[in-house]
Amino acid sequence: xxxxxxxxxxxxxxxxxxxTLIVFILVHVTGDPVTLMLSDTxxxxxxAILIQAxxxxxxxxxxxxxxxxxxxxxxxxxxxxxxxPALPIVLERMPASFELAIASMIVATVIAIPLGILxxxxxxxxxxxxxTGSAVLGKAMPSFWLGIMxxxxxxxxxxxxxxxxxxxxxxxxLPALTLGTGVxxxxxxxxxxxxxxxxxxxxxxxxxSKGMMERLVVYRHAFRNSLIPVVTIMALQTSHLIGGAxxxxxxFSWPGMGNLLIQAVNQRDMSIVQAAVFVISxxxxxxxxxxxxCYRLIDPRxxxx
Amino acid sequence: xxxxxxxxxxxxxxLTLAGCGGTPTSTPEPSQPKKEAEQTAPAPxxxxxxxxxxxxxxxxxxxxxxxxxxxxxxAVHINMYNYLVRKDAHQQTQPDLATSWxxxxxxxxxxxxxxxxxxxxxxxxxxxxxxxxxxxxxxDNTLLEYGNYKQIKEVKVIDDHTVHILTHGPQPVLLNRxxxxxxxxxxxxxxxxxxFDEYLKNPVGTGPYKFKEWKRDDRLILERNDDYFGEKGKxxxxxxxxxxxxxxxxxxxxxxxxxxxxxxxxxxxDRIKDNNSTYVLQGPTQRVMQLTMRMTDGTPTANPKVRExxxxxxxxxxxxxxxxxxxxxxxxxxxTPGNFxxxxxxxxxxxxxxxRAKQLLKEAGYGNxxxxxxxxxxxRYLKDKETAELIQAFLGEVGIKVNxxxxxxxKFNEMYRSKKxxxxxxxxxxxxxxxxxxxxxxxxxxxAKGETDYNNPEVDKLLEEAEVNMNVPEREKxxxxxxxxxxxxxxFIYLFQMSANYGASNRVQFxxxxxxxxxxxxxxxxx
Numbered sequence: 001x002x003x004x005x006x007x008x009x010x011x012x013x014x015x016x017x018x019x020t021l022i023v024f025i026l027v028h029v030t031g032d033p034v035t036l037m038l039s040d041t042x043x044x045x046x047x048a049i050l051i052q053a054x055x056x057x058x059x060x061x062x063x064x065x066x067x068x069x070x071x072x073x074x075x076x077x078x079x080x081x082x083x084x085p086a087l088p089i090v091l092e093r094m095p096a097s098f099e100l101a102i103a104s105m106i107v108a109t110v111i112a113i114p115l116g117i118l119x120x121x122x123x124x125x126x127x128x129x130x131x132t133g134s135a136v137l138g139k140a141m142p143s144f145w146l147g148i149m150x151x152x153x154x155x156x157x158x159x160x161x162x163x164x165x166x167x168x169x170x171x172x173x174l175p176a177l178t179l180g181t182g183v184x185x186x187x188x189x190x191x192x193x194x195x196x197x198x199x200x201x202x203x204x205x206x207x208x209s210k211g212m213m214e215r216l217v218v219y220r221h222a223f224r225n226s227l228i229p230v231v232t233i234m235a236l237q238t239s240h241l242i243g244g245a246x247x248x249x250x251x252f253s254w255p256g257m258g259n260l261l262i263q264a265v266n267q268r269d270m271s272i273v274q275a276a277v278f279v280i281s282x283x284x285x286x287x288x289x290x291x292x293x294c295y296r297l298i299d300p301r302x303x304x305x
Numbered sequence: 306x307x308x309x310x311x312x313x314x315x316x317x318x319x320l321t322l323a324g325c326g327g328t329p330t331s332t333p334e335p336s337q338p339k340k341e342a343e344q345t346a347p348a349p350x351x352x353x354x355x356x357x358x359x360x361x362x363x364x365x366x367x368x369x370x371x372x373x374x375x376x377x378x379x380a381v382h383i384n385m386y387n388y389l390v391r392k393d394a395h396q397q398t399q400p401d402l403a404t405s406w407x408x409x410x411x412x413x414x415x416x417x418x419x420x421x422x423x424x425x426x427x428x429x430x431x432x433x434x435x436x437x438x439x440x441x442x443x444x445d446n447t448l449l450e451y452g453n454y455k456q457i458k459e460v461k462v463i464d465d466h467t468v469h470i471l472t473h474g475p476q477p478v479l480l481n482r483x484x485x486x487x488x489x490x491x492x493x494x495x496x497x498x499x500x501f502d503e504y505l506k507n508p509v510g511t512g513p514y515k516f517k518e519w520k521r522d523d524r525l526i527l528e529r530n531d532d533y534f535g536e537k538g539k540x541x542x543x544x545x546x547x548x549x550x551x552x553x554x555x556x557x558x559x560x561x562x563x564x565x566x567x568x569x570x571x572x573x574x575d576r577i578k579d580n581n582s583t584y585v586l587q588g589p590t591q592r593v594m595q596l597t598m599r600m601t602d603g604t605p606t607a608n609p610k611v612r613e614x615x616x617x618x619x620x621x622x623x624x625x626x627x628x629x630x631x632x633x634x635x636x637x638x639x640x641t642p643g644n645f646x647x648x649x650x651x652x653x654x655x656x657x658x659x660x661r662a663k664q665l666l667k668e669a670g671y672g673n674x675x676x677x678x679x680x681x682x683x684x685r686y687l688k689d690k691e692t693a694e695l696i697q698a699f700l701g702e703v704g705i706k707v708n709x710x711x712x713x714x715x716k717f718n719e720m721y722r723s724k725k726x727x728x729x730x731x732x733x734x735x736x737x738x739x740x741x742x743x744x745x746x747x748x749x750x751x752x753a754k755g756e757t758d759y760n761n762p763e764v765d766k767l768l769e770e771a772e773v774n775m776n777v778p779e780r781e782k783x784x785x786x787x788x789x790x791x792x793x794x795x796x797f798i799y800l801f802q803m804s805a806n807y808g809a810s811n812r813v814q815f816x817x818x819x820x821x822x823x824x825x826x827x828x829x830x831x832x
Contacts (some may be wrong), residue, residue, distance in 0.1 A: 035718040038374065038449065046452035047722070053447040081366050082521070084505070089521070151556050163556045164548055166523055253548045255523035263363075263522060263549070268715070 004296070008289050015285060016278070020071065023277045024064050027270045035268075054080075067274070076278070077271035081264070086271035090257060090279050094242075096166060097256035100179065100249070101241035103172050105234060107180030108187055115184075116191025120226075121218055123196065131188065138185030147178040147251035164253040175252040179245050183237050190233055194226035232291045239287035242280070354541040357813070357825055360554050360563040364522045364547035368508035369501075370489045371442040371450045376735070377567070379486040380823040381545050384527060386489025386510035389416055389435065390480055394818055394827070396643040396739055398480050402430065402490055402511065411475040411775055412458075418466040422534045424492040425515040432468045436460040437493035439470065450487035453737075457482075475773040477780060478740045481645070485737055513538040513826060522547050536826070543825045558583055558808045565815055565828060569806040571630035571688065577808040586807040587632050588817025593639045594692065594733045596679075596798040597747075599726065601758040605677060606728045610669035612795040615729070617662035618703040619696055621655045625801050628691045632804035638788045639734065639744040641802045643819045646741030646771075646784025651792055652802075662703040676706040678727035680720065683711040686733050687803065693731055724755035733803060739820075741784035742772055748791055759796035 034050050051057050055066070070077065076086040119131040154174060155163040162171050198204065199222050207217045242257070249258035257276055264272035365378040370386065391401040403416040422430035442450050443457040456476055461469040472479060482488065492509045508516050513535065514527035525545045529538040546563060548554040555573045558566040559580050569577065569585070577583045596615070598606045605611050621635040634641075638651035666675060677700075681693035690711055697707040710727075712720070720726055736743050746752060749768050750760040764787055771783040791797065809815045814829040 035715055035722070038452075043452065044722070049446045049451070050449070083367050083369055083372050092521070148550075148552050151553060156556050156559055159560060163560055163562050164550075164553045165546065165562075166520075251550045251553055253523065253546070253550070253553060255520060259522055259549075 001296075005293075008292070012282075012285050012289075016281065019281045020068065020274070020278060021064070023274050024067060025060075027268070027273050028060055028063075076275035079264075079269050079272045081267050081269045081272070086269075086275040087279075089272060090260065090275045093255060093257045093260050094279070096254060097242045097245065097249070097258065099172070100175055100245060100254055100256055101238055103176035104180035104183060104241050104245075105238055107176045108183035108237075109234070111180070111184035112187035112191055116188045117195060117218065117223060119188065119192040120195035120199065128192075132192065135185040135188045138181045138188075141181065142247075143178050143182065144247045144251055146181060147175070147248055150174045150178055151251075164251075166253075166255055175245075175248050175254050178251070179241060179248045183241065186237075187230060187233065191226060191230055194229050195222055198222045198226050228295075232295050235287050235291035235294060239284045242283055355539070355830060356542045356544065357540045357565075357828060357830075358544040358546060358563040359823060359825070359828075360546045360548045360557055360566045362547070362549050362551070362554065362568045365519075365525060365545070368505050368516075369448075370491070371445075371448045371454075371487050374449050374486065374737075376486075376737075376821050380821055381525060382486075382489055382510075383512070383822045384514040384543065384825050385508065385512040385516065386491075387422075387512055388485070388488045388490070389418075389483045392484050392739070392820065394816065396819060398484060401484075402435075406480070408775070409469065411773075412472045414470045414472075414479060415463075416468050416470065418468065419534060420466050422511050423532055424495065424511055425509045425530055425532075426492065426495055427532075428492055428494050428509075430490060430492075430511055431465045432462040433465075434490050434493045435468045436462050437496070438488070438491045441491070442487055453482060453485075453487060475775050477771075477773070477775055477777070478645075478738055478742060481738045481740050485739075514540075514543055517542070539826045539829070555808065558810065561810065564810045564813045565823075566808045567805065567823075569808050571628075571632060571806065574630055574806060574808075582811045583808055584811060586809060586815060586817050587804045588807065588821075589634060589641065589643075589819055590803050590805050590821055591641070591644075591735045591737065591739070591819065592686075592733045592803040593636060593641060593736075594633075594686065594731065594800040594803060595639065596696075596800065597726070597730050597732060597757055598796055598798065599728050599757060600796060604728055605669075605671065605675055607758075608669045609795070610665045611671065611675065612798070614662040614665040614669070614703065615700065615705065616795060616798045617656055617658045617665065618705065619699045619798075619800070620657045621800050622657070623699075624692055624695055628688045628695060629801075629804070630806075632687075632806055633801035634804070635801050636799045637792050639736070639797070639799055640741045640784065640788060644736060644739045644741065644744070646744075646781050646788070648785045648788045651788055659699075659703050666704055671704070674704045674706060676708065677729060678708045678710060680710040680712060680717065680726050680730040682714045682717040682732070685714040685717070689731070689733075692800075696731070726756070731800075741787070742768075745784075745787055745791065748787070748796060753796065757796040759794065761790060761794055764790050764794075 034047055034054070034056065038047060038050060055063065067077065074087060078084065079086045079089055082089055115131050115135075119128045122128050151163055151174060154161045161173055165171055204217060204221055207221050208214070245254075245256060246258040246262050248254070249256045250262050253259070257280065260272065261276045263269075264276065361377050363375070363377050365381050366373045366375050367378070370382060387402045389401060389403040390398050390406065393399050402419055402422060404419055405417045407415050409415055416435070418430070418432060418435070424430060439454065439457055439460050442448055442454040445451060456472050456474070458471045458473045461471065463469055470479065476482075490511060492504070495509055496504045511534070513530055513533045515530045517526040517528045519525045524547065527543045527545075529541055531537065546557075548557060551568070551570050551573060554566045555569060555576055557563045558577065561582065574585050577585050598612050598615070600607050606615075625631060625633040625635060634653055635655045636652050637654060637656070638648055640647045641652060642649065666672060679693065679697065681689060683690040693709055693711065697709045700707045721730065721732065734744075745768055747756065748759060748764055750762075750765050753759040767783050767787050771780050771787070774780040774783065805817060805821055807815065807817055812831055814831055816827060
C-alpha cells in the first residue's frame with residue numbers, strides 16, 4: 001500500500017507540470033489581456049507601457065519559466081482584474097464550491113439510490129422503463145437550461161425559493177438540484193446495472209432459497225455489494241462537481257470557483273485562470289487517488305500494483 | 306462485506322463532513338443566512354431598515370480607483386467617494402469637494418477645498434489627500450488610468466484647503482478629468498499608515514455611503530455614512546449584487562429580490578413590462594456605434610460617393626427599432642448631447658435614401674455592383690452580430706455585396722490595433738471625458754494613418770487648436786466645424802447612440818443617467 005501511495009503521489013508531479021504548461025500556452029494564445037484591460041480609446045503608447053509593466057513583452061518561454069519559478073513559492077501572479085495575488089482569491093471560493101458540490105451529491109444520492117434499486121428489482125416493468133428513461137433525460141438536459149427552468153418554476157412562478165445568490169439553505173436548493181440531477185441520472189443507471197449483476201449471483205440465489213425475505217435479500221445482500229462501484233463514482237463525481245460547476249454557478253450567481261473561472265476567462269485574467277485550473281486539477285487528481293485507495297480497501301481482490 | 310459497508314459509510318460521511326466542515330470556516334458569522342435574507346429582500350417595512358438592492362452583470366473589480374477603467378465599477382464607487390468637482394444629471398460641472406476653482410494661467414488651476422469633510426475613518430480631508438491621489442495616478446505608469454492623468458504635472462499644496470494643479474500644457478478638459486473615474490479622493494494618511502493592501506480590504510472614502518462588506522462576485526454592501534458633509538443618504542443600506550446571467554438577473558427583479566437591474570437584454574424587456582410590479586427604463590449612454598471606412602488609395606471606399614452611398618443605404622432607425630427594441634438614437638456624430646462641443650443638427654437624423662445611394666454608386670462607376678469586406682466583433686456589444694448582418698442586407702439592397710467577417714473580440718482587436726481591417730469595420734466607442742476631443746482623436750491624419758488614411762489638413766489644424774484652446778466658446782465652435790467636416794468626408798459613418806436598458810421595481814423611482822452612474826440617492830423609495 002505504501003509503495004502504491006508513493007508511486008501515485010510521485011505521478012502527480014509531472015501531471016501538474018503538464019497542466020501548468022498547457023494552461024499557460026492556451027491562455028497566452030487565445031487572446032491579449034492588455035486589450036481587455038485598457039479602454040477602447042487607449043493609445044498605442046498607453047498599451048506599450050502596460051505591456052512592458054506587466055512583463056508581457058518578454059518571450060513566452062521566459063514568461064513561462066518565471067511563472068514556474070514563482071509557482072514553487074505558491075505565487076500564481078497577480079490578478080489583473082482584482083490587483084491581488086491570484087491563489088488566495090481562488091482558495092477563498094473553495095468553501096462555496098464545496099458546499100454546492102456536497103449538497104448536489106446529497107441530492108444525487110437521495111434520488112439515485114431508491115430509483116436505482118426500484119429499477120433493478122422491477123426490471124423490464126413500466127416503472128423500470130420510466131426510471132431509465134428519466135435517467136437518460138436527466139443526463140441529457142443541459143444544466144443552464146435546467147437551472148433557468150427551475151428558477152422560472154420554483155422562484156418566479158411559485159415564489160417558493162430564492163432565485164440566486166448564496167445565503168441560507170433555501171439558496172442552495174435550486175443550484176444543488178440543477179447540478180445533482182445529472183449525477184443522479186448517472187448514479188441511477190450505475191446502481192441499476194450493478195444491482196442487476198449482483199442479483200444474478202449464486203449467494204443471492206442461496207439467500208432466497210433459504211427463505212429469506214426479498215426485502216432483506218435486496219437491501220442486506222445485493223444493495224450493499226452494488227455500492228462498490230457507486231462509492232468510487234461518488235468520489236470521482238465530487239471532484240468534478242467542485243471544479244466543474246461552471247455553468248450552474250454562473251446561472252445562480254453562486255460565488256464559487258466555477259463562477260470565478262468563467263469571469264476570469266472572459267476577462268483574460270490569466271493568473272486567476274492558471275491558479276483556478278491548477279487547484280481544480282489538483283482536487284481532481286487527489287480525489288481520483290482517494291477513489292483508488294477506497295476501491296482497493298473495499299475490494300480485496302484488487303492488487304496494489 | 307461488513308468491512309465494505311463501514312468503509313463506504315465512512316467515506317460518504319467524511320465527504321459530507323468535509324463539505325459541511327469547509328463552509329462554516331468561510332462564513333463570518335453563524336447568523337449569516339438570516340442576515341442575507343434580510344439584505345436581499347427589500348422590505349423596509351418588515352425589517353425597519355431601508356435597503357436598496359441593485360443587480361448588475363458584473364461585480365466591481367477593485368477599490369483601487371486608479372487601476373480599472375470599468376464604468377460599472379465607477380457607478381458603485383460614486384457612492385463612496387467624492388471628486389473635486391462632479392457632473393450633475395445634465396452633465397454640468399458642480400462643486401463637490403472643491404468649493405470654487407479658477408485658472409491662474411493656461412497650465413495652473415487653483416482649487417479651494419471644503420473644510421468640513423471627513424473620511425469614513427474620521428481623518429479630515431485636506432489638500433494633502435488631493436496631492437496624494439492625483440500624483441499617484443499621474444506618475445505611476447502601471448496604473449490603468451495613467452493615460453488619463455499623465456497630463457497633470459504636479460499638485461502644489463498651498464494650505465490645508467487650497468491646491469494648485471499644474472498641467473504639462475493647456476488642459477481645457479481638466480475639469481472633466483477631475484469629475485470622473487480615477488479622481489475619487491483617497492485617504493493619504495490612512496494609506497500611508499496602514500498600507501494600500503489594508504486600504505483595499507477596508508476602503509475609505511468621503512462619500513455618503515461607506516464600505517460594510519464585499520463578497521467577491523456575489524455582493525457589495527454599503528451603509529449610510531452619518532457623518533457625511535452633504536445631504537445624508539436616503540438608504541440605510543445599499544446592496545450591489547453581481548448576477549452575470551441575464552435571465553437570472555431579470556428573474557430576481559420579477560420576484561422582488563432586487564429593486565433595480567441593469568443591462569437588461571432587449572429580449573427580456575417584455576418580461577419586465579408584462580409584470581405588474583416592475584417597469585422598464587431606457588437611457589442614453591456615451592457609446593456610439595460606427596462604421597470606420599478605409600480611404601486608402603485604390604480601395605473602393607476611397608471614393609467619397611461610395612461612402613456617401615453606404616451611409617444612404619443604411620436605415621439606421623430600422624436597426625434601432627428592430628434589433629435594439631428602440632434602445633438607441635440614430636446619429637451622424639459621435640459627440641452626442643451632454644458632451645462638450647455637441648452639434649445638435651447632426652443628432653437624431655439620418656440621410657437614408659436607397660434610391661440616391663444606387664445613383665451615387667452608378668456615378669462612382671459601380672453601377673454593376675461592388676464587393677467590399679466588413680469586419681465586426683461578435684458578442685462584444687449588444688446585438689452587434691445582428692446589427693452587422695442587417696447592414697450587410699441593407700447594402701445588398703443597393704448593389705453592394707458585403708463579405709461579413711464576424712470575429713471574437715480579441716481577434717477583432719488584434720486586427721484593429723494592427724490596422725489590418727479592410728474596407729469597413731464596425732466598432733463602438735465611449736467617451737468618458739464628455740468632450741469632443743476624445744471623439745475625434747482618430748480623425749487626425751497622424752493617428753488615421755494605416756487605419757482610415759483620412760487626411761484633411763483643415764481638420765488636423767482645428768483638432769490641434771481645439772486640444773489646447775482655453776477659450777470655451779471658440780473651442781466649442783471648432784468642434785462644431787470638425788463634426789460637420791467629418792460628417793461630410795465620412796471617414797466614419799456613425800450609426801446610433803446606444804441606450805442602456807434597466808428594469809426597476811414599482812416601489813422605487815429611478816432615472817438613468819447618461820454617464821451610467823448609479824448615485825443611489827437619486828433612486829427614490831415610493832411610499
